[in-house]
Amino acid sequence: MAIIETVELRKVFRSIVRSPGIAGAVRALFSREYEEKVAVDSVTMTLAEGELVGYLGPNGAGKSTTIKMLTGILVPTSGAIKVAGVVPHRNRQANAANIGVVFGQRSQLYWDLPLRESFELLRSIYDVPRDRYRQNMAHFSEILGLDEFMGTPVRQLSLGERMRGDFAAALLHDPKIVYLDEPTIGLDVEAKEAIREFVGRINRERGTTVILTTHDLADVERLSKRIILIDEGTVIYDGTLARLRTEYGTHRTLVVTLAETYEEFAVEGGEIESREGNIVKLRFNQRRLSAETMIRRLLDRYSVSDIAIIEPEIESIVRRIYREGYNESAVGSPS
Amino acid sequence: MRVAAGVYRQYWRINILTTLEYRENFLMWFAFTIVYHGAAIAALWIVLERFPSLNGWNFRDMAFLYGLWMLAHALHNTLFSAVGDVPEHVREGEFDRILVRPLDSLFQIIATPGQVFPDELMLALAYFGVATWYSGVHIDAMFVIFVPLIVFGGALIELGIGLIVSTLSFWFVRVDALIWIVVQLEQEFTRYPLGIYSRGVRLLLTFVCPFAFMNYFPASYFLHKPDNALGFPPIAGLLTPVIGCAFVILAYVFWRFGLNRYQGVGH
Amino acid sequence: MIGTLPRRRFRIEPYVEFAKRAIMREATYRFDVFTSIASFAIRLYLLKTVWTALYAHNPAPQELSLPAILTYSTVALLMGLVMDIDQTRALHERLREGSIATDFMKPISVPLYFFAEGTGEVLFHAVLMLPSLVIALFLVHVDVPGPAALAAFALSFLIGYLVGFCINFILNCTAFWTLEISAGQMIVTWVSDLLGGELIPLVLFPPALQAVVETLPFAAMFSTPLLIYVGTIGPDEYLRAFASQVFWFVLLAGISTLMWRAGAKRVVVQGG
Structure with missing residues (x-):
């Protein structure tokens, strides 16, 4: 059953063109020129419940814009979108209850307080029943080793510890879908491994659907069977890693x-x-x-x-696709 | 509603824990709060020692005028101060976090924990008690019923303005200049009777940024001063709760409009 | 660490660069410029309105007539554009971030580095005085005194600026011992605004209070130059006025030096 479905999703940003200098700034007071930038051109995809998909693309390809539309932060310019039966931007709060989000660069934990307090606050925001909360905390603590630093103020945690805390925070309310945006950025090998292990188990054991955007293809190789490649706002590949490897790794x-x-x-x-x-x-x-x-x-x-x-390494394959574009006819021909 | 109440309880729990975590810092800021209000009142006293009347108001009247404002302002700072952080959240991209949570955006903003403590409110209550006694305002049933409503209405007026300015940050990345101007209107212009200002400023402070309802109109009512600013009947001073509610509803509608625009355009 | 550096010929160039950098940095915050000017205009309107209303309903005091006090307030606000800058804020920021240690590794005098940065910032804000002055001339009538008084004012303003610099420097130096000093700084700013005569001329204070306030260093920052400007302090009193300002400057500069030495030692010994 499809849990995420988008059809020709499109997002165009309109921004004011500013000419440099004071003269430009003065001119902008009277007339404005706009520039249209297509962030997401046409993204059609379907994810089944319980899938773990790597959503990849170079910088500026439209990855995070897509994620923002899926999470209800942005309203699409055109196209259809449905996440767990809800249109995210029309019913933001209902959608929010179904999803968990980890932004690798931004923590949702409270800087000045022990980790435990952030979880307590999130428990009340997502209205997680007490016993469910206790079960989840016990489970996450076991996999992520949170007990060691539950009482430590977040500002004193290492990046790895903080990320583990952020993962637990995002999954506390048993979301159906989890969006992970660069979850392992800046982490050391050990912390990356702990996070991957955790994501893999959550996906397997709880059937949580996971969308993972990352620059570290090792995350994808380790976790997902399926990847979606996006470039210049369009899906250029959607299929298994293995297929990409055999077709493209000539x-x-x-x-x-x-x-x-x-x-x-x-x-x-x-x-x-x-x-x-x-x-x-x-x-x-x-x-x-x-x-x-x-x-x-x-x-x-x-x-x-x-x-x-x-x-052939998946990394070099993907890099080559970004460079040369994905081309069905290129597959199999000598290069 | 039940969820919101739970979140709100947690919010205060975290506020108090944070305050305790930074005890020294909290005490320093509390000292600053005392000095801030102390200096403002001292300045009024110094001036009115030399010039016994400002547009028919003596120091006793002015002390009450300040007390009414201080109480509403402190209540706002205790309940709604996080609204002022919205422009920064938008600029830093932290605002998205609010949109991926299943609660009303404005409620989440208000319930963003920080280092909030009702210290200023307690100080304001103490000062207001003294100023009321000192100014000789007659404490009757009207006073007891209406002062809490007026104070809450005043806090809502300040919330409304803060919300409007914050909403503007969805369009303009930097709204600091505007915030500054509004802060000056709210904190400095409210210290003096409205009648001293030119007509444009009186209208501005009554109809656009209705800060005059925070303290001037109610104080005129309780001190039995004729309103020489706009010629309103004395009863206008009891309208503050109505004005506050209406203003905040207006601001909330604008906020929702801005939010839709934020979701439509990004930033 | 400071002591063991080889003696080098003093070069002014790096400090000029620091000052230039500070000017450029300030200029990028164009909105702050608008804020400053808008805030200036609003304050000026408020002061004009309040003083006018006060003089309209009461007998005028002998020390200052209404035009004199409006001139006083306008010049005080203009001075504030420069005086209210915390020139050595960078010291406190770098202490908090822990990056002060890297400053000690550079072949420069660290206090001079902060002074140069602060001067750049002040020069930029001094430029703001021009548009503000234009606005002021639209709003109120500003008296201009004769050349002698004007020169005495300029000198007194300069000494007052140095006194203000020392007070800020001392406050920022306390960050060597306690990192959170913003509240303390705000307290001093608020107190000095009132007791320095920026808002209300000290001569209008109740006599007993006036006697106390005039013995504080804050009077040297605003009150002395302003009273020279409006003529309350006449030519025969100039020397006495300068002497008291210089006294405060020397005293505070001494305290600054001692605090800086103790603080720097602490950074070098304990690693910040």
Whole structure:
């Protein structure tokens, strides 16, 4: 069953063009020129209940504008939108009760007070029944280790601890949907792992639908099967990670350690990515050549002490798509 | 309603905890509050020692005039001071947080915890008691019934103005200049009887930013002063609660309008 | 740390740069400029209205006539545009952020750095006096005294400015020991506005109060230059007036130096 549904969602911002200088400022008093900026051009997507989706795109692609429309903060210019049966901007409060939001850069905890007090306030804002509150707190504390710093003023928490607190705060009222905006930004490896673990468990165990926007593709690789790529306000890819990887990751790389030093080095069908001393990185198109063929050709001519195969990284695939655009016809053709 | 009451209780709990957390800081600000009002009253006293009458008002009258304003102002600061932070929240992008929570936006603003404590209100009550006695205002049933209503109405007037200015921050990123002007009108112009001002300013303080209803009109009523500002009958001084309610409703409608615009345009 | 720095030839350039930077920073807050000017006009209107009403209903005091007191109030407000700036605010801010330690690492005199910053800020705000003066001339009639009194006023204003600078500096220095000083500063500002004669001329205070207030340093900031301007302090009293202002400046500058030394030592020893 679809829990989030948007059809040709569009958002256009109109802003005043300001000419520089005092003359410009004076002119702006009398006549105004407007500039239209299409933040979200056309976003159509459907999310089933319990899905965990990575919503990705370069800066300025329209990610956070989409999230703001889904959360009811912004009213769309055109298009349809429905979240858990509610039109967010028409029924903001009803929608708000269904959702939880974590802005990685902004905390909703009260700076000056022990963490516990923020939870108490949120309990009353979302009207969480007492016993449900206790259960949730116990559960979150167990996964996130909140007990250690429940009594510490938020301003004294480390970023990792604060983020854990923010996650618990966003999920306290059992929202059906959680929006995570850059949830792991600035965190160290351990804290990132704790957060990912938590998001994964909430999604699995409670069936909470999660939309995750992030720059750290490791978050996505670890958590979501499905990703939606957006660029210039339009969805350019919507599907599984695996499909993206096989369709778009046309090249694999062999890392070869040569046993002897060779003046010249070349293998048919392979492109030398880098060569440092005896270590050579050799890129080849896996649709044309199997790894086996490549290795056989290599071993025919050179003496090799070690070989490793590197799968295309999702990060480099996505970066390439941002750069070159997603193009169905490009898939499978040599590049 | 039940939810709102729960949130409001939590709000005060957090306020008091925060105040206790920063005890020294709180005491310093309380000292400042005393000095602020003390200096204003002292200035009135110094001037009226030398010039016994300002437009027919002596120091005793002026002390009562100030007391009425101080009480309404302190009540506003105790209940609604967070409204003044809206422009900053909008500028910093913190305002979005309010929109993703399932409660009325204005209620959430009012119930944003900070370091609020009813210290100024207590000070104002004490001062008002002294000033009432000193000015010789006759305490009768009318006084007992109407003063609380008038004080609350005055606080609503201040809330209304704050709300209107805050709503303007949805359009204009910087509204500091406007806030300053309004603060001056509210805090400094209310110290003197309305009759000394030019007609335009009298009308401004009565109909546009109705601060004259916070203290001048009610004080004229209780002190039996003829209103020489706009020639209203004395009973106008009892209208403050009505004016306050009407003004706040107007401001709330404007706020909702601005909010729709904020959601339509972003910022 | 300060003591162990090698002695260097004094160069004025970095301080000029600091001042320029401060001017540019102030100029970016254009709205604050409008605020200052609008606030000035409103205050002036209020003062004019109140004084006019007071003089209309009461016998005028002998010390000051209505035109004199309107001149007094207008000039006081103009002075306030410059005097009300906390030039060494940066010191307090940097102490609170803990970035003061990095200042000690630079090859500059830190107090001079704050002085240069503050001067830049003040110069910018001094420019504000011009449009404000134009507004003032529309609203009230301002008397201009003869050249001798004008020169004496300018000198007295300058000394008063230095006294104000020292008071601000001392207040900001208390941030070395206690970080939250805003309330304390506001208290002093409020008290000095009243007791310095910015709002009400000290000569109109009740005699007993006047005697007390005239012994405080605040009088040196506003009252002395203003009374010279309107002629209440005549030429034969100039020297005495300057002497008392200079006395306060020397005393407060001494206290400033001691506080700065103690505070800087604290930063160096305890790491801020």
